[in-house]
Amino acid sequence: MKTTKDANGTKRGNLRLKIEFYILSLWLLFALIFLLTVDIPITFAPDAKFIGIIPLIQRNWLAIISILMALAGVVIMFKLKHRFEGVHYPPAEITNIKNENYEYLTFLTTYIIPLICINLDEIRYVIVLGILLLIIGSIFVKTDLYLGNPTLALLGYHLYRIEAKGFSSTDGILVISQDKLTVGSSIKWIKITDSVWVAKEHK
Secondary structure: OHHHHHHHHHHHHHHHHHHHHHHHHOHHHHHHHHHHHOOOOOOOOOOOOOOOHHHHHHHOHHHHHHHHHHHHHHHHHHHHHHHHHHOOOOOEEEEEEEEOOOHHHHHHHHHHHHHHOOOOOOHHHHHHHHHHHHHHHHHHHHHOHHHHOHHHHHOOOEEEEEEEOOOOOOOOEEEEEOOOOOOOOEEEEEEEEOOEEEEEEOO
16 A cells, blocks of 8 residues: 555656656746736836836736746756755666757757747737647656757756666666766666656766
8 A cells, every 4th residue: 555655656746847847948938928028118208107016917917927937947947956865766877878959959949939929919829828838738748858848958958868777778768967977977866757867967
């Protein structure tokens, strides 16, 4: 019974980590949406008056949501840095490694650029954008494609496909790390799935 509970807890933890990475991968999109939609009237006329908090929020509700989501991504990034303090897996040694950073360009041209071109002035298009993000998020969480988002590269993340001593995987293990890894590197790792790890060089 305890083993089942532990397994369920691990699955929930892995799902949460996937969702966190998906949100983190969208920080640039949210930042760009904020810049495109923020609307703060500024005038130097002598009879100018503040329009009020409520009207300001009504004019900027999408910008507010976008900046909050972008900030959530930043919080997640710092949270991930401290997550390795509680890692109990033994360090793994890399025996073979391949750089997979080229996947970032594919994600940029396929998803980010088309999404930012949506007309954000009309509510129906904003709703469509929200639905698209949910659908893409669902697909990415199931397929681990969110790791190919180029905005993660801007945050210093590298994407590798590795083989590690004592671990077997048909297509190798996909690893995302803020460290530059090489053959022989010893890594601390957090398992998202059997073939996807978040890693940090163990020094």
